[in-house]
Amino acid sequence: MAKKKDKENTQNSGKNSIRTPIVCVLGHVDHGKTSLLDKIRGSSVVKKEEGAITQHIGATIVPLEAIEEMSGTKGKKNFDVPGLLFIDTPGHHAFTTLRSRGGALADMAILVVDINEGFQPQTIEALHILKNFKTPFVVAATKIDRLHGWRKTPGSPFMQCYNAQNDRVKTEIETKTYELVGKLSEEGFNCERYDRIKDFQKNIAIVPVSGITGEGLPDLLMVMVGLAQRYMTESLKLTVEGPGVGTVLEVKEERGLGTTLDVILFDGTLNVGDEIIVGGNNGVIETKVRSLLKPRPMKEILIEDRFERVKSVSAASGIKVAAPNLDGVVAGSPLMVVKGNRDEIADRVLHEMQDINVKLSDEGIFIKADTIGALEALSKELEQHNIPIMRAEVGPVSRHDIIEIATVKNPLMSVLLAFNTTKLPDAMELLMEKQVENVMVFESGVIYHLIDDYLEWEDKTRREMEKQCFEKLVMPAKITLLPDCVFRQSNPAVVGVRVLGGKLQTGTNLVHLDGRKVGKIKQMKKGQDNIQEASEGDEVAISIEGPTVGRQINVGDGLYVNIPEHHVKILETEMFSHLNDSMKIILEEFTRMKRKEEPFWGK
Numbered sequence: 271m272a273k274k275k276d277k278e279n280t281q282n283s284g285k286n287s288i289r290t291p292i293v294c295v296l297g298h299v300d301h302g303k304t305s306l307l308d309k310i311r312g313s314s315v316v317k318k319e320e321g322a323i324t325q326h327i328g329a330t331i332v333p334l335e336a337i338e339e340m341s342g343t344k345g346k347k348n349f350d351v352p353g354l355l356f357i358d359t360p361g362h363h364a365f366t367t368l369r370s371r372g373g374a375l376a377d378m379a380i381l382v383v384d385i386n387e388g389f390q391p392q393t394i395e396a397l398h399i400l401k402n403f404k405t406p407f408v409v410a411a412t413k414i415d416r417l418h419g420w421r422k423t424p425g426s427p428f429m430q431c432y433n434a435q436n437d438r439v440k441t442e443i444e445t446k447t448y449e450l451v452g453k454l455s456e457e458g459f460n461c462e463r464y465d466r467i468k469d470f471q472k473n474i475a476i477v478p479v480s481g482i483t484g485e486g487l488p489d490l491l492m493v494m495v496g497l498a499q500r501y502m503t504e505s506l507k508l509t510v511e512g513p514g515v516g517t518v519l520e521v522k523e524e525r526g527l528g529t530t531l532d533v534i535l536f537d538g539t540l541n542v543g544d545e546i547i548v549g550g551n552n553g554v555i556e557t558k559v560r561s562l563l564k565p566r567p568m569k570e571i572l573i574e575d576r577f578e579r580v581k582s583v584s585a586a587s588g589i590k591v592a593a594p595n596l597d598g599v600v601a602g603s604p605l606m607v608v609k610g611n612r613d614e615i616a617d618r619v620l621h622e623m624q625d626i627n628v629k630l631s632d633e634g635i636f637i638k639a640d641t642i643g644a645l646e647a648l649s650k651e652l653e654q655h656n657i658p659i660m661r662a663e664v665g666p667v668s669r670h671d672i673i674e675i676a677t678v679k680n681p682l683m684s685v686l687l688a689f690n691t692t693k694l695p696d697a698m699e700l701l702m703e704k705q706v707e708n709v710m711v712f713e714s715g716v717i718y719h720l721i722d723d724y725l726e727w728e729d730k731t732r733r734e735m736e737k738q739c740f741e742k743l744v745m746p747a748k749i750t751l752l753p754d755c756v757f758r759q760s761n762p763a764v765v766g767v768r769v770l771g772g773k774l775q776t777g778t779n780l781v782h783l784d785g786r787k788v789g790k791i792k793q794m795k796k797g798q799d800n801i802q803e804a805s806e807g808d809e810v811a812i813s814i815e816g817p818t819v820g821r822q823i824n825v826g827d828g829l830y831v832n833i834p835e836h837h838v839k840i841l842e843t844e845m846f847s848h849l850n851d852s853m854k855i856i857l858e859e860f861t862r863m864k865r866k867e868e869p870f871w872g873k
Contacts, residue, residue, distance in 0.1 A: 789816025
């Protein structure tokens with residue numbers, strides 16, 4: 271029996287010249303990604319004999335025969351595509367993990383959008399990922415069965431369902447569909463409902479579906495197969511023969527097997543006994559395949575021994591790989607079968623591990639993620655928000671990371687964004703015991719949550735820093751000595767003044783309009799009250815340490831606050847927008863006076 275199964279699993283190695291397209295499913299949380307995949311699997315199982323749909327770890331192959339039977343096109347169309355390989359882990363994680371040669375490994379994608387809720391933040395994020403990786407996609411407008419008054423026709427093509435509705439429901443679905451069209455147009459995509467499209471290369475197809483009733487599902491699958499058949503057969507002709515090449519989707523501990531790899535094989539064939547090279551935390555790892563395993567058919571998935579062994583698997587497939595020495599393998603790294611020059615293959619794996627498409631800056635934040643692809647996806651989103659990155663690495667947050675971030679002097683950059691990855695115990699201990707200061711760590715499994723949290727913190731922190739900085743700066747001000755308001759001539763001189771503009775502060779030095787030094791304001795009173803500052807138009811009494819009235823200063827004199835040179839630099843560059851109009855005018859007058867003798871003063 272075991273031999274028969276192994277034989278069946280090796281037969282597909284040369285059956286088709288075109289490999290199975292890899293399809294990833296993305297969308298906002300609770301918009302029906304899982305329901306859609308479950309319906310695709312469930313409907314296909316019902317319509318095919320037991321075990322006809324190969325269930326792999328991390329992936330589900332839906333054969334062409336099942337798609338044709340579901341859509342009622344069996345024998346009516348001639349397709350070369352053998353079926354579709356759906357990635358079972360819905361969401362961005364799977365998509366960004368599947369990375370090859372600097373781009374996304376997925377050939378196509380389905381962007382799931384709840385037709386009732388429309389585009390949400392994670393939908394936009396998913397759309398950006400698809401745009402960045404230049405991945406062809408179809409929009410599945412889900413949950414049409416939840417439209418008020420919808421008449422259900424389970425498993426039927428969309429137009430059959432649509433024609434069964436009353437005019438009010440038809441109008442509602444048209445309106446909601448065109449809301450999606452409008453939103454996609456804002457993001458730079460031409461799109462239309464699938465049945466109205468003549469050129470699928472120029473327009474994104476929107477297919478209304480239900481993951482619960484299966485309505486519209488035949489159309490969605492046929493659109494995906496049609497796209498692959500018409501526009502992707504050349505790129506898919508690679509690779510069911512030759513040495514296997516894949517991407518590690520996840521690294522897992524399995525009882526009785528130890529560390530295993532969930533792998534998407536996208537090129538060639540992988541056999542038990544093959545020597546493979548895979549990317550690790552500290553370079554490449556060489557090992558030999560001990561077992562290839564896949565889950566038993568769905569009805570047996572809950573029994574204890576839920577895997578069956580196969581001797582060989584061909585692209586495109588999902589498979590669990592058991593082998594020695596897999597500790598330290600990085601999710602998202604390439605896996606290659608060793609055939610030919612071992613050093614050359616090791617160099618290819620190492621190069622791809624190091625070829626992370628992240629733009630780094632001399633100053634910026636730190637980012638970490640669980641996979642290479644996830645790191646790239648996060649970096650692209652940060653780039654769109656103009657957030658610079660100084661360091662980007664794959665793996666958990668370590669003590670060393672925290673210590674290094676603590677050395678960053680700019681408080682706004684002493685930050686780590688951890689996407690879908692964990693903190694090691696020693697790093698947690700360091701943070702909890704507050705052994706380092708001014709280190710902020712943001713964690714999330716959703717990119718937009720991570721960025722929103724950081725931007726909110728950054729804005730709040732920046733405003734607090736600017737406020738503190740502003741309060742410490744000597745502000746521009748200009749005053750004049752009032753007549754009949756000399757209360758003491760010296761030690762200190764006490765005089766009445768009017769603030770002509772700016773903000774007058776205690777503790778600041780005064781100079782004449784020609785730059786001659788006067789002295790320092792010790793105290794300021796308005797009526798009987800001691801005050802720390804006065805604004806334009808205020809008349810106040812000030813005590814000035816240093817001058818004598820009638821000698822160094824006289825009634826009617828105009829005086830400037832003497833602003834230190836380094837304060838002028840900050841006021842002119844970083845804080846100029848915070849100054850009111852009178853402060854700006856007086857600052858310009860003051861610097862013009864200073865620069866008569868020193869042209870580059872304060873610059």
